[in-house]
Structure formats: structure tokens, C-alpha cells
Amino acid sequence: MPHQKKPRIDGPAANAVVSPAMSHNAAATANELSGDVIAIIFGCLPPEDIMRMRRVCKKWREAAKNTIVPPDLFRVNSLNRYNYLVAMTTALPNLQQLSIGGLGPWLIWSDGEDPNEFMAAETAHETAHDITIISSFRKLRSLHIETAYLNGRFPFLFDFPLLHKLSVKTSDYLKFDLGMLSAGCPSLKELKLSSNKELAGNLSSLRVLKDTLEMVEIKCCERIEGNFMDLADFPRLKKLDLVYTQVTGDIRDTCKKDFPALEILRLPKSVSGGMYCEFQHVSEVPSTMQAIHLLLQRNPTLFDQYLLPVAFRWSLSEDSPDWYDYDETSGCPRPPFFLQIIRAGSRLGWSWYSDDYHSCEINWLDPEPSSESSGYEDYTEELQLIEGKLDTDFYRGCHEPPTEMEYRRLCEGLEQRD
Numbered sequence: 001m002p003h004q005k006k007p008r009i010d011g012p013a014a015n016a017v018v019s020p021a022m023s024h025n026a027a028a029t030a031n032e033l034s035g036d037v038i039a040i041i042f043g044c045l046p047p048e049d050i051m052r053m054r055r056v057c058k059k060w061r062e063a064a065k066n067t068i069v070p071p072d073l074f075r076v077n078s079l080n081r082y083n084y085l086v087a088m089t090t091a092l093p094n095l096q097q098l099s100i101g102g103l104g105p106w107l108i109w110s111d112g113e114d115p116n117e118f119m120a121a122e123t124a125h126e127t128a129h130d131i132t133i134i135s136s137f138r139k140l141r142s143l144h145i146e147t148a149y150l151n152g153r154f155p156f157l158f159d160f161p162l163l164h165k166l167s168v169k170t171s172d173y174l175k176f177d178l179g180m181l182s183a184g185c186p187s188l189k190e191l192k193l194s195s196n197k198e199l200a201g202n203l204s205s206l207r208v209l210k211d212t213l214e215m216v217e218i219k220c221c222e223r224i225e226g227n228f229m230d231l232a233d234f235p236r237l238k239k240l241d242l243v244y245t246q247v248t249g250d251i252r253d254t255c256k257k258d259f260p261a262l263e264i265l266r267l268p269k270s271v272s273g274g275m276y277c278e279f280q281h282v283s284e285v286p287s288t289m290q291a292i293h294l295l296l297q298r299n300p301t302l303f304d305q306y307l308l309p310v311a312f313r314w315s316l317s318e319d320s321p322d323w324y325d326y327d328e329t330s331g332c333p334r335p336p337f338f339l340q341i342i343r344a345g346s347r348l349g350w351s352w353y354s355d356d357y358h359s360c361e362i363n364w365l366d367p368e369p370s371s372e373s374s375g376y377e378d379y380t381e382e383l384q385l386i387e388g389k390l391d392t393d394f395y396r397g398c399h400e401p402p403t404e405m406e407y408r409r410l411c412e413g414l415e416q417r418d
Helices: 020-032 035-042 047-053 058-066 079-091 117-122 132-136 178-184 203-209 282-298 376-389 404-417
Strands: 074-076 097-100 107-109 127-129 142-146 165-171 174-177 190-196 199-202 215-219 239-241 264-266 338-344 347-353
Touching (some): 074 079, 174 178, 178 203
Parallel strands (some): 107 127, 174 199, 190 215, 239 264
16 A cells, blocks of 8 residues: 555644544544534634634535634734735635734735825835725724725725724824714724824714714824714713814813713813813813812722823913013023822812922812821821922912012012022
8 A cells, every 4th residue: 555644733732642543533523513513613713723724624614614713813914914814805704803014025005095196106116915805804893903004095994894993003194084984883892093194084973883982092193173072972981082183172061971981081282171281361270170170089090191290281371361471581480380280198189380390389179188087197198298399489379370460579579588
């Protein structure tokens, strides 16, 4: 009889001792399984393993097609992975998670509708690969696109009815808008968009996703507009991050019933009370702080990333009628045109300060804890540390920036003492 070459065994099983009888019994047992059962077993394996095992026989190949591929992220970031993906469009059409990146030097994705003509000409000599194959995976639950050269409009990228998570990051020439997402991804729960120059649209477009969205993170997308309060009645929304967008609004418009599930809130400077906000009037600040205080009473960690002195980066606008210039050579502290959040124990407050760290008096939002309360000792210890860092001598007694006339008098008094 001619010699038959034994099949090669890879992985941990390669070191195991398997008798001919055991091998025969295992094969017989596997053949007795139905295609549905095999598909369930495949569903416990990563995509790469399923692709190898589907080669065993026709039954296994058909089972692979019916397998709901487990939620292991399949990354396409090279030509080899792209070729793998092409095979998966027919072999594993039920892929659930997909990540798209760059393909490597001189390799690009094919252009979409209305591409940037200059960039299209610049990349005309590079090898383009068909990105429309992604539309084959109709059961996608998660799609992540990062630093992938995509030039133009690709409506099919945002047309997955079962999609729960969508992330698009650092894409300069991908043209899309929020309306496309809400129309093509009706099951969306998490939306993360960052540093996309061509992304446009109004937040109100997301209202059709009111009952599903749990996270909206749109950062460094300067063409996004709307009012953040358009999402205030979203019952499941836990995180809202809109920094470096053109979204507007006023945090004072929030009330107790708004954002019922919110755990993290980050707003851009174009929102009154948002990060890096510049106030037009000193008189706006107390009511803004009260609004923030009410939000924090409901969720103390809502602004956790901000709750350090100067972390909100609020200030008085130089265009404000309350702003005035000062003489750098006078030797006086600068006017206190910046704002800081202050927390001592469970007590929250705020104060105006200058950029050379001379502070006005603290405006407390909570009453002082009782000396008999369990948190009183923590409060007093932290307050001593805070007072040791705040230089309130020059602005002692001032709870807001002095007027220009008052400031000149304080400077004159300092000169007389010197």
C-alpha cells in the first residue's frame, strides 16, 4: 500500500498522544452532530479558528456560514487581514465585531462618493482595495474605524440595522453626518466620533435614537452643531461628551428631570458652563454654579474629571464689559478673572482667582458640616490644605472680581503699605 501522510496537528493538541481508536471515535462523534450544533460550537471560537475548521468538510463549511461569530474584534490593518476579510464575506457572513484601519504603505481603501479631488489625485498611484465588502456583514454589532484613509462618502458604512457600537476616529476625508447614523443604525447604543474633520450635522438628528443611545461621545468635530439640551430626555444616556464641537446651550437650562441616567458630562466652551467657557458677565457665574451644584447633588461624580482647582478652565471673557486691563509693571496681583471649583470633604464651593494665584473668598454652595458629623474631620483637614494654597490676602473680603475702580484702590493701598 502506498504511504499516506498523516495530517498535521497544530496547537496544544500537537503534544497529545492520540490512539487510532480515539481518533476514529472522535471523528465519528463529530460527524453525528447536526449542522446547527456545530454552528453553536463554532460560536465559542475566534474567527481565525472557525476559518481553519470550516475546511474539514462540507457540513462544517455550511455550519460556519450559519455561525454567529463571537464578539471578538476582528482587525483589518494589513493586506493579509484584508484578504482574510474578503474570504470571510462568504465564509463567515455573521461577523459581529469589525475594526478597520490603514492597510499599509502604498495600499488604500477605494474612494467613495464625492471624494476630495486633490487627495484622490495624490493617491492615484496607490493600490486601492474594495471597502464595499464590509456591507456583506449585515449582523455587525460593533464597527470601529480608526486612522483609515477613507476619501469621500460611504453610505453603506452607516447602514447596519443591528449595530450597537460605532466608533470613527481620526478621519480627515471621510464625509458623513449624524443624519446618516440615525437613519441606518436604528439600534445604536454607543456612538464615539473623534477628530473627524468632515463630520457634520446637528445633535437633534440623534433624537430618533432616543430610546437606545447610552453613550454619545463626539469630540474634536468642529462642524457638529445643535443644543446639548436636545438630548436631555434620553432615558438611557449615561455619558455625554461634546468637547471641541460647536454645540451650544446653557447648563442653567437643566432641571431635575433632565438626563435621568447621566453619569459623565463634558460640554464644550460654546456652552455656558462648559469646559473652557468664557463668561460675558460676572453676574452669570453664581447661577451657573448653582446649576452645576444641583447636578452634582444628583450625581457627585458627574464632573469628576473636573473637580480639581482650575480644572474647568473657566474665565471672564476679554470681550466682557466687566473686563479691564492692568499694569504688568505695577507689582500688584493681576485681576481675578479665572474660576475654580473647590471641594473640602463633602462641601463644594468656588472662587475667582488670578493667573498668578491670588484668590477671592470662597463662595460655598453647601452649608458647613456639623462638628458632630462623621465627615467634619475630613472637611476641616482638607479646608486647611486649601486655605494654605489660596492667597486671599489681597482680595480678602471680595467674593467676586472688584470693579476697575475698586481694583485701582486696592493697588494704591498695597503701594502705600510698601
